[in-house]
Amino acid sequence: AIAAGLLAWRGNGRDSVGAPLQVALCAGAAAVTTALGLYVHQVLDARFLPAWGYFPLMVDYAVVALFWSIGTLPANLAMDLDAVATRGMRLEATLSGEVRGLVTRALTLYRQCQDEARKLARGPGLEKLQAVLGKLAGDAFTLAESHTELEARLSSASQGSVDSQVQELKKRAQDAQDGVARRQLERAAASLGEELNHLDALSRRQERLFAQLHAQVALLERARVCFIGARAASPLDGGGGGERVQALADKLSALDLESSGPEGAAQAARAPALRS
Numbered sequence: 606a607i608a609a610g611l612l613a614w615r616g617n618g619r620d621s622v623g624a625p626l627q628v629a630l631c632a633g634a635a636a637v638t639t640a641l642g643l644y645v646h647q648v649l650d651a652r653f654l655p656a657w658g659y660f661p662l663m664v665d666y667a668v669v670a671l672f673w674s675i676g677t678l679p680a681n682l683a684m685d686l687d688a689v690a691t692r693g694m695r696l697e698a699t700l701s702g703e704v705r706g707l708v709t710r711a712l713t714l715y716r717q718c719q720d721e722a723r724k725l726a727r728g729p730g731l732e733k734l735q736a737v738l739g740k741l742a743g744d745a746f747t748l749a750e751s752h753t754e755l756e757a758r759l760s761s762a763s764q765g766s767v768d769s770q771v772q773e774l775k776k777r778a779q780d781a782q783d784g785v786a787r788r789q790l791e792r793a794a795a796s797l798g799e800e801l802n803h804l805d806a807l808s809r810r811q812e813r814l815f816a817q818l819h820a821q822v823a824l825l826e827r828a829r830v831c832f833i834g835a836r837a838a839s840p841l842d843g844g845g846g847g848e849r850v851q852a853l854a855d856k857l858s859a860l861d862l863e864s865s866g867p868e869g870a871a872q873a874a875r876a877p878a879l880r881s
Contacts, residue, residue, distance in 0.1 A: 734850055
């Protein structure tokens with residue numbers, strides 16, 4: 606039980622130490638499973654193995670070690686209650702290409718920033734800091750979702766195909782001898798022309814979203830650099846750490862507002878789903 610508790614406390618290969626609940630669960634489970642392993646090896650010795658020799662000794666140790674290792678499973682259990690990270694993982698699984706790479710990078714940076722934030726002094730400033738980080742990552746995921754939706758809409762209607770249809774209708778209208786038929790073909794060409802303009806506007810909007818996604822990931826990168834600079838300047842877990850955490854939260858919030866700018870605010874007012 607002590608060995609299993611130490612294993613859980615050391616993190617079992619992870620970067621962070623285990624939680625007290627994991628340590629307690631590992632110690633209790635290992636105590637129970639080891640006792641069960643001792644009983645199993647006694648049954649094996651009595652029914653299947655010879656009384657002396659190295660082979661039954663090795664089998665006895667292997668059986669007990671197996672049951673003890675089963676008792677250490679709680680050290681590998683972890684619950685991710687972070688809704689932002691969960692959203693990012695679900696989105697990452699549905700994407701492909703460069704957009705997926707950006708979402709993966711944003712998710713990694715968000716987790717790194719949250720790990721750094723947990724090392725800081727606790728208080729209202731830390732809660733605000735975590736909320737700002739969640740907003741930065743959430744905005745990146747929203748941009749990726751909007752870009753993917755536009756990409757799907759554009760892929761269902763090829764601009765080249767629509768343009769060729771417009772040119773064909775115009776040519777037929779010029780060649781038509783009947784006036785009524787000519788006007789109908791011209792109206793059809795004008796209607797398709799409006800659709801082509803709409804597709805072109807959607808294409809430019811997709812490019813803007815992609816650029817905004819790059820900018821949002823770069824903003825998360827700046828946030829991570831801010832953490833590194835703040836920790837290098839002075840330890841944040843000592844006296845006055847709460848004020849420094851609050852200052853860092855205000856700085857990241859200001860960076861977010863600066864990246865949005867007037868155009869981002871105007872876009873957010875027109876389309877809340879396309880936040881900068």
